[in-house]
Amino acid sequence: MTTEKTRKTKRNRTLPIVLLVVVLVLLGAAGGVYAARATGYGEKFLPGTSINGVDVSGLTVDEAEQALDDSLTNYTLTLIERENVTETISAEDIGMALDLGDSVEQLLEAQNGWLWPLYALGQRSSEVTLETAFVYDGNALSDAIAALTCLDSAYATEPTDAYISGYDSEAGGASSSRRRPRGRWWMRTC
Numbered sequence: 001m002t003t004e005k006t007r008k009t010k011r012n013r014t015l016p017i018v019l020l021v022v023v024l025v026l027l028g029a030a031g032g033v034y035a036a037r038a039t040g041y042g043e044k045f046l047p048g049t050s051i052n053g054v055d056v057s058g059l060t061v062d063e064a065e066q067a068l069d070d071s072l073t074n075y076t077l078t079l080i081e082r083e084n085v086t087e088t089i090s091a092e093d094i095g096m097a098l099d100l101g102d103s104v105e106q107l108l109e110a111q112n113g114w115l116w117p118l119y120a121l122g123q124r125s126s127e128v129t130l131e132t133a134f135v136y137d138g139n140a141l142s143d144a145i146a147a148l149t150c151l152d153s154a155y156a157t158e159p160t161d162a163y164i165s166g167y168d169s170e171a172g173g174a175s176s177s178r179r180r181p182r183g184r185w186w187m188r189t190c
Helices: 002-040 061-072 103-110 113-120 138-146
Strands: 049-051 076-080 086-090 097-099 126-128 133-135
Touching: 002 113, 061 097, 061 103, 086 138
Parallel strands: 049 126
Antiparallel strands: 076 086, 097 133
8 A cells, every 4th residue: 555655646746846847948949049039039030020111020131121222113203294294314324323321231230139029929020220321323313304304495385464354344353243332341350
């Protein structure tokens, strides 16, 4: 009977120890995954991060700069002229490019990678607007402006002299379906 009691006590002691070891191993594995992801975000942007409206989640500095550069290729300046005529000048036409310096790298260094679960679960996001400098080819810009139809004198509409139309001599002014009553006008203000 004593041997049976010792077996039960050994089982009773062994089960909590095994459970404790399993829990510690699982916690260690979860902590390792957490730490590995956090240190990985030292080289990549956190989920939900955008710069100047461009999503840079999970991108390195070089990839983020390339994505920002690519967004500039879609840039066009649209001129709306008289009679709803439109003309455009694109970034490509004038050799326009971004000069970001090291601002994107500084943003990456400023982020806290240890908060990655909040970003991954959508609890936080980061929308940054950088003051960017644009560089362009001045000669190409001058050529693009010179090529605009609205500046070509051959397409210009000559101005006309002012004239009075619809003059009604009896009414003492321009003809209208509504005539002004004669006499004194009082102005009401609220």
